[in-house]
Amino acid sequence: MHRYIIKRLILMIPVLLGISIIVFFIMALIPGDAAQAILGSFATPENVARLRAELGLDKPLVQRYFIWLGNIVQGDFGRSYSLDRPVIDEVLDRLGPTMLLAGTSLILASILGMFAGIVAAIKQFGWQDAAFTFVVLIGISTPSFWLGLMFVLLFSLQLGWFPVSGMTAVVGGGGFLDVVRHLVLPSVTLAVVATGVIARLTRSTMLEVLRRDFVRSARAKGLPERTVIMKHAFRNALVNIIPVLGIQAGFVIGGAVYIETVFQWPGIGRMLVNAILTRDVLLVQGGVVVVAAIYVVINLMADVLQHVLDPRISV
Amino acid sequence: MAVHSKFRRFFYNRLATVGLFIVLVVLVVSAAAPILPLTDPNQTVLTNRLLPPGSEGHPLGADELGRDMLSRLIWGTRVSLAVGLSATAIAALVGSLIGIFAAFYGGWLDNTLMRGIDMLMAFPYMLLALAIVAVLGAGLFNALVAISVVNIPFFARNVRGATVGLVRLEYVDAARLSGKSDMEVLFGELLPNVLPVIFITISTTVGWMILETAGLSFLGLGAQPPTADLGSMLGEGRKSILVAPHVATLPGLVILVLVIGINLLGDGLRDVLDPYLRSGALVSPRPATEVDTDLRRRLRSGDAVEPGTEVSPDGPGGNDGGGNDGGTVPLSVRELRTWFWQRSGRTSSAVRATDGVSFQVPRGAALGIMGESGSGKSVTALSVLGLVPTPPGRIMDGSIRFNGEELIGAPIERLRHYRGNRIAYIFQNPMTSLNPLITVGEQIAESVRHHQGVSRAAARERAQELMDKVQIPNAAARVDSYPHELSGGMRQRVGIAVALANDPDVIIADEPTTALDVTIQAQILKLLDDLRRSEGVSLVFISHDFGVISELCDRVVVMYAGQVVESGTVDEIYRHPLHPYTRRLMACVPRLGDRARALTAIPGLPPALDDLPTGCRFADRCDVVTDACREAPVELRGHGAREARCILVEETSA
Ligand code: SF4
Numbered sequence: 001m002h003r004y005i006i007k008r009l010i011l012m013i014p015v016l017l018g019i020s021i022i023v024f025f026i027m028a029l030i031p032g033d034a035a036q037a038i039l040g041s042f043a044t045p046e047n048v049a050r051l052r053a054e055l056g057l058d059k060p061l062v063q064r065y066f067i068w069l070g071n072i073v074q075g076d077f078g079r080s081y082s083l084d085r086p087v088i089d090e091v092l093d094r095l096g097p098t099m100l101l102a103g104t105s106l107i108l109a110s111i112l113g114m115f116a117g118i119v120a121a122i123k124q125f126g127w128q129d130a131a132f133t134f135v136v137l138i139g140i141s142t143p144s145f146w147l148g149l150m151f152v153l154l155f156s157l158q159l160g161w162f163p164v165s166g167m168t169a170v171v172g173g174g175g176f177l178d179v180v181r182h183l184v185l186p187s188v189t190l191a192v193v194a195t196g197v198i199a200r201l202t203r204s205t206m207l208e209v210l211r212r213d214f215v216r217s218a219r220a221k222g223l224p225e226r227t228v229i230m231k232h233a234f235r236n237a238l239v240n241i242i243p244v245l246g247i248q249a250g251f252v253i254g255g256a257v258y259i260e261t262v263f264q265w266p267g268i269g270r271m272l273v274n275a276i277l278t279r280d281v282l283l284v285q286g287g288v289v290v291v292a293a294i295y296v297v298i299n300l301m302a303d304v305l306q307h308v309l310d311p312r313i314s315v
Numbered sequence: 316m317a318v319h320s321k322f323r324r325f326f327y328n329r330l331a332t333v334g335l336f337i338v339l340v341v342l343v344v345s346a347a348a349p350i351l352p353l354t355d356p357n358q359t360v361l362t363n364r365l366l367p368p369g370s371e372g373h374p375l376g377a378d379e380l381g382r383d384m385l386s387r388l389i390w391g392t393r394v395s396l397a398v399g400l401s402a403t404a405i406a407a408l409v410g411s412l413i414g415i416f417a418a419f420y421g422g423w424l425d426n427t428l429m430r431g432i433d434m435l436m437a438f439p440y441m442l443l444a445l446a447i448v449a450v451l452g453a454g455l456f457n458a459l460v461a462i463s464v465v466n467i468p469f470f471a472r473n474v475r476g477a478t479v480g481l482v483r484l485e486y487v488d489a490a491r492l493s494g495k496s497d498m499e500v501l502f503g504e505l506l507p508n509v510l511p512v513i514f515i516t517i518s519t520t521v522g523w524m525i526l527e528t529a530g531l532s533f534l535g536l537g538a539q540p541p542t543a544d545l546g547s548m549l550g551e552g553r554k555s556i557l558v559a560p561h562v563a564t565l566p567g568l569v570i571l572v573l574v575i576g577i578n579l580l581g582d583g584l585r586d587v588l589d590p591y592l593r594s595g596a597l598v599s600p601r602p603a604t605e606v607d608t609d610l611r612r613r614l615r616s617g618d619a620v621e622p623g624t625e626v627s628p629d630g631p632g633g634n635d636g637g638g639n640d641g642g643t644v645p646l647s648v649r650e651l652r653t654w655f656w657q658r659s660g661r662t663s664s665a666v667r668a669t670d671g672v673s674f675q676v677p678r679g680a681a682l683g684i685m686g687e688s689g690s691g692k693s694v695t696a697l698s699v700l701g702l703v704p705t706p707p708g709r710i711m712d713g714s715i716r717f718n719g720e721e722l723i724g725a726p727i728e729r730l731r732h733y734r735g736n737r738i739a740y741i742f743q744n745p746m747t748s749l750n751p752l753i754t755v756g757e758q759i760a761e762s763v764r765h766h767q768g769v770s771r772a773a774a775r776e777r778a779q780e781l782m783d784k785v786q787i788p789n790a791a792a793r794v795d796s797y798p799h800e801l802s803g804g805m806r807q808r809v810g811i812a813v814a815l816a817n818d819p820d821v822i823i824a825d826e827p828t829t830a831l832d833v834t835i836q837a838q839i840l841k842l843l844d845d846l847r848r849s850e851g852v853s854l855v856f857i858s859h860d861f862g863v864i865s866e867l868c869d870r871v872v873v874m875y876a877g878q879v880v881e882s883g884t885v886d887e888i889y890r891h892p893l894h895p896y897t898r899r900l901m902a903c904v905p906r907l908g909d910r911a912r913a914l915t916a917i918p919g920l921p922p923a924l925d926d927l928p929t930g931c932r933f934a935d936r937c938d939v940v941t942d943a944c945r946e947a948p949v950e951l952r953g954h955g956a957r958e959a960r961c962i963l964v965e966e967t968s969a
Contacts (some may be wrong), residue, residue: 146567210599222734254441
């Protein structure tokens with residue numbers, strides 16, 4: 001077990017390096033010059049030259065990559081010019097809200113999706129399955145940013161049940177219940193698509209597992225159907241579902257970009273959009289690298305969890 | 316079932332048709348936008364600001380600049396569609412090329428390309444798109460590029476996977492050898508064959524890509540004014556959501572309907588193109604085999620059920636049998652017809668897996684059921700406790716009595732009471748029949764716990780005892796082993812321990828040694844034989860191998876094409892086979908007890924079970940066939956203990 005985790009941790013290094021390479025060289029592709037882009041077209045040539053030197057843009061590309069890599073390993077992602085503070089500080093401030101939102105959504109989507117998928121699989125050909133097909137279809141076809149707006153319109157503006165936006169109330173906010181109240185609409189909106197995907201996958205995996213011989217063996221023992229479904233079939237299905245949950249985490253984090261914009265959630269997605277609109281290259285770079293690294297770690301955890309559940313995967 | 320599946324097919328086809336209709340309408344309307352009598356979508360009339368839907372001249376109202384919503388929606392849809400479809404086309408083209416080249420050339424090219432693809436997939440999807448937009452700048456074309464790039468990996472992976480399988484096939488080598496150039500092979504031979512995969516991938520990604528491009532526009536990173544797509548309209552309409560909700564609501568609705576249409580169409584397309592879905596692989600069997608409603612009614616009407624033969628459900632251990640007339644014959648099967656219903660198009664036809672099978676298993680006896688694969692022997696065995704998968708299986712006729720109680724149509728609780736308790740199964744492949752994620756001890760113990768209601772600790776102890784009984788060395792340690800940690804022979808011993816868990820009256824063993832090698836096979840047979848005698852349990856032993864059956868069994872039932880064709884004692888069958896089929900089989904068995912011998916070497920194939928001949932089912936392979944054989948169904952001739960289904964058998968000779 002420990003050996004497996006260590007092995008996976010070591011295997012993570014090339015992936016992280018790959019991510020850093022891709023991000024760095026994509027950013028280096030910026031037409032013209034980052035210094036020019038930052039300072040705008042009215043900047044004096046001297047200023048541009050000074051910033052170029054400051055950013056190290058006058059050195060060869062490969063050398064710049066290694067300098068940059070050395071810096072980011074120490075947590076130095078440079079300074080955001082639009083916010084005038086270190087990129088890493090801003091990213092870390094924004095990370096918590098995003099993880100709270102994405103994590104809640106993923107948990108919500110997993111529970112709902114797996115439950116719906118199991119029911120649809122065991123009631124195949126029943127009305128539940130038909131209803132399921134319909135709901136999943138709506139789920140994966142709905143633009144989440146629009147759905148968020150509709151929720152705000154209905155539940156916040158019409159019914160007044162939940163706040164319109166933000167993570168905490170402006171006055172006297174910040175308590176646990178206050179955050180929960182703010183979290184409901186964005187996390188439900190964000191969970192819709194993932195629920196559809198997870199439900200669909202759970203259904204098809206369950207259908208596949210339910211045909212296996214050991215399910216027949218479990219039934220031949222006279223075990224109650226609940227035991228057959230949950231203990232024998234679902235556990236095996238879960239082994240295949242978990243890696244997909246890891247991948248879904250990526251889609252949920254990506255989807256958070258829209259939801260944070262709709263609900264003014266102070267997360268990293270909104271930060272990235274603003275950074276792109278203000279051409280704050282270093283902020284985009286830092287945000288993307290950190291989130292991509294977190295995604296790699298999430299997938300690693302999914303793999304380890306799969307390993308724990310399945311004794312056959314050898315070390 | 317037939318009704319359900321028809322309904323479902325219809326339902327699905329209908330949905331796909333609805334999808335096609337939606338997509339066509341959207342395509343036609345947006346293509347016709349220039350010739351439709353629409354106001355200029357960019358004409359601002361400030362007096363019309365935020366006009367509500369239903370206003371004169373503006374059926375869908377106007378936006379915050381007084382522009383006509385209907386016109387803007389149609390033009391916006393045009394832009395969204397164009398961008399989404401272009402992104403799909405680019406991703407499909409580039410991704411497929413990468414996939415097909417990587418698979419065809421293999422080696423370092425494959426490695427480099429696929430590592431790169433893996434790297435791209437290490438990013439959360441949306442984040443990579445944002446990074447690309449950050450570099451290229453906000454704009455519709457840049458959004459298109461970003462969405463294309465992030466979707467390339469899906470195509471590359473799927474197409475590579477499909478091509479790798481094809482490249483190994485002989486016809487590709489043949490094409491190469493015939494002097495075709497690489498490009499001719501790639502695009503002439505391979506591409507046409509991976510097209511379905513490309514289309515399947517398109518069908519799963521195109522809706523997503525339209526949503527994502529709209530999303531980027533919504534964020535202000537895609538379409539820039541004055542160009543508007545559905546996403547940017549939605550983004551602008553957000554500002555006036557409170558006073559004029561229609562401005563933001565309508566573009567979103569159009570996206571929703573369009574993507575629903577695309578996804579419905581895509582699902583329909585996959586149903587047709589994907590061989591896995593088409594094969595009906597994704598059908599889950601129900602807890603018990605379905606019994607035909609007509610048969611159910613007949614059984615319920617009473618004349619088939621003998622009253623007063625019910626065994627107490629809580630009978631201790633149950634070894635006392637049932638007491639009355641079921642006492643000497645615990646298990647009797649009469650006229651069993653279990654059919655598989657298969658669909659083709661809108662009609663369903665029956666595969667008559669078992670077609671009137673009867674036999675009895677006396678107390679303490681061992682009955683062999685012998686036949687080729689497809690003869691219906693396993694289906695017969697599984698029918699006893701309703702373990703034939705439904706769909707497609709369905710019991711159409713017959714009666715199965717256990718200690719006098721009718722099992723066909725019995726409530727599922729009754730079946731569960733007997734399953735693994737009074738009647739236990741041993742299955743063919745111990746590897747797949749054991750749950751890979753649960754320890755073998757627990758797989759034995761759960762049956763004990765469920766039927767005897769004992770504590771966890773007691774059940775575990777019992778499991779260990781049972782493992783000792785089936786001669787698993789060091790059972791105390793192996794209790795916590797997982798199936799993959801045991802050898803094939805040990806696994807089947809676990810399978811036998813599961814069967815013995817509750818001291819059953821009948822054990823049904825379905826080819827329990829076929830998956831094992833010969834020496835192990837001998838050990839397992841010996842074990843089964845010993846246990847059967849020491850535990851006093853009746854055994855139904857199913858095999859294609861007369862040698863194996865002759866070692867264990869007293870009586871044999873020979874099955875062919877879903878019917879019993881001959882029955883008798885092992886000795887009678889071996890020395891004086893009556894049916895031409897059995898005679899041929901016995902000719903292949905050189906010596907009683909040669910268990911390495913399988914049923915082979917009979918020329919020809921059994922008839923298709925969904926298209927059976929009127930007369931004798933063996934006629935096409937029979938060496939003494941006459942015209943009379945084909946005229947009418949051949950009945951079993953003889954008395955209960957010695958029967959054969961052949962017109963040449965004299966009633967008296969049986
Ligand atoms: S009935 Fe005719 S065809 Fe059938 S087994 Fe007998 S002799 Fe052969």
